[in-house]
Amino acid sequence: xxxxxxxxxxxxxxxxxxxxxxxxxxxxxxxxxxxxxxxxxxxxxxxxxxxxxxxxxxxxxxxxxxxxxxxxxxxxxxxxxxxxxxxxxxxxxxxxxxxxxxxxxxxxxxxxxxxxxxxxxxxxxxxxxxxxxxxxxxxxxxxxxxxxxxxxxxxxxxxxxxxxxxxxxxxxxxxxxxxxxxxxxxxxxxxxxxxxxxxxxxxxxxxxxxxxxxxxxxxxxxxxxxxxxxxxxxxxxxxxxxxxxxxxxxxxxxxxxxxxxxxxxxxxxxxxxxxxxxxxxxxxxxxxxxxxx
Numbered sequence: 494x495x496x497x498x499x500x501x502x503x504x505x506x507x508x509x510x511x512x513x514x515x516x517x518x519x520x521x522x523x524x525x526x527x528x529x530x531x532x533x534x535x536x537x538x539x540x541x542x543x544x545x546x547x548x549x550x551x552x553x554x555x556x557x558x559x560x561x562x563x564x565x566x567x568x569x570x571x572x573x574x575x576x577x578x579x580x581x582x583x584x585x586x587x588x589x590x591x592x593x594x595x596x597x598x599x600x601x602x603x604x605x606x607x608x609x610x611x612x613x614x615x616x617x618x619x620x621x622x623x624x625x626x627x628x629x630x631x632x633x634x635x636x637x638x639x640x641x642x643x644x645x646x647x648x649x650x651x652x653x654x655x656x657x658x659x660x661x662x663x664x665x666x667x668x669x670x671x672x673x674x675x676x677x678x679x680x681x682x683x684x685x686x687x688x689x690x691x692x693x694x695x696x697x698x699x700x701x702x703x704x705x706x707x708x709x710x711x712x713x714x715x716x717x718x719x720x721x722x723x724x725x726x727x728x729x730x731x732x733x734x735x736x737x738x739x740x741x742x743x744x745x746x747x748x749x750x751x752x753x754x755x756x757x758x759x760x761x762x763x764x765x766x767x768x769x770x771x772x773x774x775x776x777x778x779x780x781x782x783x784x785x786x
Contacts, residue, residue: 531649536566540650541575541597574598576608578641578654580624585659586631587764592624592654594641608641617658630764631660663688663766672697672773672781673709680709680773686785688766691759699752713760714782715769720762 531537535556541549554563580592594608610620617637618628626637639654665687673680678701685694693713713720763769768786 531651537563574645574650576606576641576643576645576650576652577603578639578652580654581656583657583659584626584628585661586628587661588628590626590628590656592620592626592639592641592656594624594643594652596643596645596650606643608643611640613638613640626656628658630766631658633660634658635660661766665689666785668771668783668785670783672771672783674781680781682771682773682783684771684783684785686765688764691761691765693758693760693765693771695754695756695758697754710774711758712772712774713758713763713769714772715763715767718763719772720760 532553536553538551538553540551542552543549551569552565553567555566556562557564575597577595577597578592579595581590584590592610593605595603595605597603607622608624610622610624612618612620612626614635614637616629617631617635618626620626620639624641626639628637635658637656637658639656640651641654642649642651644650665685667683667685669681669683671679672682678699681698681700683696683698686692687694695711710721768784771783771785773781
């Protein structure tokens with residue numbers, strides 16, 4: 494009779510804590526080390542549910558269409574293995590961490606295992622079959638929920654793990670210098686870089702020489718990636734820039750005294766929060782480069 498009363502108390506505690514089926518629980522329970530096992534479409538088992546003073550229990554729930562709740566069906570002392578996930582709990586956007594899975598045996602020992610991984614939401618990043626997670630860029634902090642599954646003794650054991658992917662605010666910065674300086678003249682450039690809007694604002698000045706020196710092609714280079722920008726806006730009456738191929742400045746200077754052009758570019762293929770270069774291939778002379786670190 495005492496055992497039956499204890500099992501009923503455990504079920505009541507589980508219902509109150511996990512399913513909000515009761516206003517109060519007879520005893521506290523610990524879900525921090527628990528996992529779950531899918532038994533059927535409408536049935537699952539919570540594994541190793543710890544009850545202080547009463548050990549660990551496996552509790553089976555089944556969907557009840559009348560009450561619209563999962564109802565405890567059976568309680569048994571835990572003897573089966575459980576899947577555990579370990580690893581860091583936070584990672585910065587664009588960072589990498591490694592998660593690992595292990596089977597916790599009935600005797601408390603653990604055995605490393607190869608699991609099948611998934612992550613929700615998918616926008617948080619990607620995870621390899623080896624558990625290596627590459628966090629994607631984020632506009633705000635996001636909780637990535639990982640699920641690891643293994644097939645053990647004919648049944649799939651599943652566990653979940655949460656990692657916070659932290660948004661790192663990238664500071665806007667400026668970079669300037671000479672994109673070209675040769676016998677044909679000097680071309681100066683000032684760049685404003687805004688990583689949040691993925692925008693580069695450019696001020697080009699033909700400090701000396703032919704104003705036509707503003708004509709040329711501009712490329713953004715980051716690592717092995719070199720891209721011409723296809724989307725841009727123009728913001729000055731001194732020259733008219735139009736795209737050629739990818740993104741090239743083909744300038745028409747309004748007047749010999751007007752030697753400046755201002756326009757903006759949106760290089761979607763590179764990360765403006767990281768160092769990159771802006772390169773210029775002018776109408777004459779060697780290409781010039783400004784590093785934006």
